[in-house]
Amino acid sequence: MPLRFAAHVSSAKTDYGTVLLDERGGEYWELNPSASLVIGVLMAGGDESAASGALVAEFDVDAGSAERDVAALVEQLRASGLAE
Secondary structure (H helix, E strand, O other): OOOOEOOOEEEEEEOOEEEEEEOOOOEEEEEOHHHHHHHHHHHOOOOHHHHHHHHHHHOOOOHHHHHHHHHHHHHHHHHOOOEO
């Protein structure tokens, strides 16, 4: 399932990753460069496998760790109501 931010979330890329603003309560979330890469792949229509592959290609991480990290990030974004 593609990832997209909820309507109440604004995002901005920075030199250090991506910042999300949950407009419901004014809470900010900062995503590091690896998380920014993952959401970029997912928001462009890629699946979790493609996002894991992008992590492996860009950073010094093995495939198993990348898969777990992607799944955890997606779960956190959905559980917090930031993503659908």
